[in-house]
Amino acid sequence: MSVLLADTRYWIFDLDNTLYPAEAGITRQSGQRMRHFLKDRLAISDDMEAQTLQRRYFRDYGLTLVGLIRHHGVDVQDYFDHVYDLDLSAIAPSPDLAAALAVLPGRRMVFTNSPTEHAERVLDRLDCRAQIDAIFSIRDAEFQAKPAPEAYRRLIDMHAVTPEQAVMFEDIPRNLRPASDLGMRTAWIRGDMPKHLMDGLTERDFDFVVDDLAGFLARTVAEQEWGVHT
Numbered sequence: 001m002s003v004l005l006a007d008t009r010y011w012i013f014d015l016d017n018t019l020y021p022a023e024a025g026i027t028r029q030s031g032q033r034m035r036h037f038l039k040d041r042l043a044i045s046d047d048m049e050a051q052t053l054q055r056r057y058f059r060d061y062g063l064t065l066v067g068l069i070r071h072h073g074v075d076v077q078d079y080f081d082h083v084y085d086l087d088l089s090a091i092a093p094s095p096d097l098a099a100a101l102a103v104l105p106g107r108r109m110v111f112t113n114s115p116t117e118h119a120e121r122v123l124d125r126l127d128c129r130a131q132i133d134a135i136f137s138i139r140d141a142e143f144q145a146k147p148a149p150e151a152y153r154r155l156i157d158m159h160a161v162t163p164e165q166a167v168m169f170e171d172i173p174r175n176l177r178p179a180s181d182l183g184m185r186t187a188w189i190r191g192d193m194p195k196h197l198m199d200g201l202t203e204r205d206f207d208f209v210v211d212d213l214a215g216f217l218a219r220t221v222a223e224q225e226w227g228v229h230t
């Protein structure tokens, strides 16, 4: 494990359900707000219809918002204001994660399909904002959402990332494929991922499978410091 990560200088983290556990229920909350937005702004009365549209856009574009922009011309700020008005109190401060992030060699980045404001609020809740060097948001990606390869290329350009020295942590399996194609190592945050979101990928498709991110990072650094190479 340590051999593969020994030369890592770019630590790239997805935000939601990666830096905090999926059990916090934030995705469920934002999903509900998204459906409410769809029903209200697109004048859809039926819950199922709103959910079907949401899922289709998520599947086709990596992010529901991208479908809403392309097909309905929604106002991005209006969408963000509505969907990201979230109760984040279920996200607890994580001193273990802060400590593990603090000692990683190189740059620590958040790569998210959400806006910067949301990322900052989440990092504040975790008490990990000072340990993150950069946030690459959906605006930085010019709304090319993960898993669009263009998003990864923009991140690499903007932050001068050497992909061969990068590792990406992410809970949505398909979002790791472009990272791997570009030469990054991949670490899948295994959660209770519904089968349809596995997109035919299995644990063998990733360099690492991670259950406890803070523990994984701490072990990785400790192994390198002690020169363990097996």
Ligand SMILES: [Mg+2]
Binding pocket: 014, 015, 016, 017, 018, 170, 171, 172
């Ligand atoms: Mg995520």
